[in-house]
Amino acid sequence: MSNDGRRKFLKGIGLGSLVMSVGSYGVVANKPTTDKKSKHYAMIFDQNKCVGCTDCEIACAKVNKVPKGQFRMIIEDKTDPKKPRERRMVRVSCQQCVEAPCVQVCPSKACHRDNLTNIVTMNADDCIGCLYCIVACPYNVRFVNEETHAAENCNFCENTNLKEGKDPACIEACKYEAIVFGDLNDEKSKINRILKIKDSLRMKPELGTKPSLRYIPAVRLGV
Ligand code: SF4
Ligand code: SF4
Ligand code: SF4
Known part of the structure; x- marks a missing residue:
């Protein structure tokens, strides 16, 4: 993403607070829900493997037809300039909360949880543009699609x-x-299998939103 594009995205959906809050990660035990009737889709982002190439951002925008200059996700480079060898990338996108404030406040049910996949998703046709979901999201990762005029998320x-x-x-x-x-x-x-053997973190666990997006933090190996 160009610097201009990144700035527009950050300005447009106010991601600064999420990026700054990465320090408030909390370690969680792996306790997946056990309801076998539906799926519970989740995602892991591994900081040890991400090199910051941004191929994911480009692919996401293309596949999901996100208007130019808008993004459902970005990769933020949070590497300490004084420690350039200690690369630290952060995926910024919808956290797919189990307790999702955006779903709770949507008056038209456009923002909803799919009951077969447990994915927090959107029905753009039902969005009335009230912006309640955007205000309610504590991760500041929802935005209004400039073409559909509906709020959306990853x-x-x-x-x-x-x-x-x-x-x-x-x-x-x-x-x-x-x-x-x-x-x-x-x-x-x-x-x-991965969550059983590796510690993972959730963003802002103190909020009780129970994100289904987990982060495996960068491990620094001494020499
Ligand atoms: S997660 Fe995205 S930025 Fe990181 S290595 Fe993969 S494609 Fe590149
Ligand atoms: S919508 Fe979400 S899962 Fe799909 S490509 Fe974009 S970031 Fe990845
Ligand atoms: S991160 Fe925000 S948009 Fe995504 S499910 Fe949670 S409250 Fe909703």
């Missing part, structure tokens, strides 16, 4: 790649396997 490519039986576009595009996607209700899924 919905794990529910209406595009997922519908076609493919992985989300960001995962398809990542050559470094920095993103993992899967069903927490499937005990044998890759995402559950």
Whole structure:
């Protein structure tokens, strides 16, 4: 993403607060829900693997037809300039909260949770443009699509790649396997295997929103 594009995105949806809040990660135990009737799609972003190439951003915008200059996700480079060898990338996108304030406040139910996949998603035709969901999101990651005039978020490519039986576009595009996607209700899924052996973090766990997006923090190896 160009610097101009990134600035426009950050300004447009006010992501600064989320980026600054990365320090408030909290370690969580891996306790996937066990309801077998539906899926519970979730995602892991591994800071140890992401190199900041931004291929995922480009693929997401293309597949989901996000207007030029707007993005459902970005990768922020939070590397300390004094420690350039300690790369630290942060995925900024909808956290796919289990307790989602955006869903709770939407008067038209345009912003809703899909009951088969547990994905927080949108029905653009029902959006009345009240912006309640955008105000309610504590992660500041919702935005109004300039073409559809409806609020939207990363919905794990529910209406595009997922519908076609493919992985989300960001995962398809990542050559470094920095993103993992899967069903927490499937005990044998890759995402559950990874969560069983690695500590993961959630953004702002103190809010009780229970994000389904997890972060594996960068591990610094001494020499
Ligand atoms: S494509 Fe993969 S490595 Fe590149 S920025 Fe996205 S997550 Fe990071
Ligand atoms: S991160 Fe924001 S937009 Fe996404 S589910 Fe949570 S409250 Fe809704
Ligand atoms: S899951 Fe889909 S909508 Fe979400 S960031 Fe990845 S490509 Fe974009």
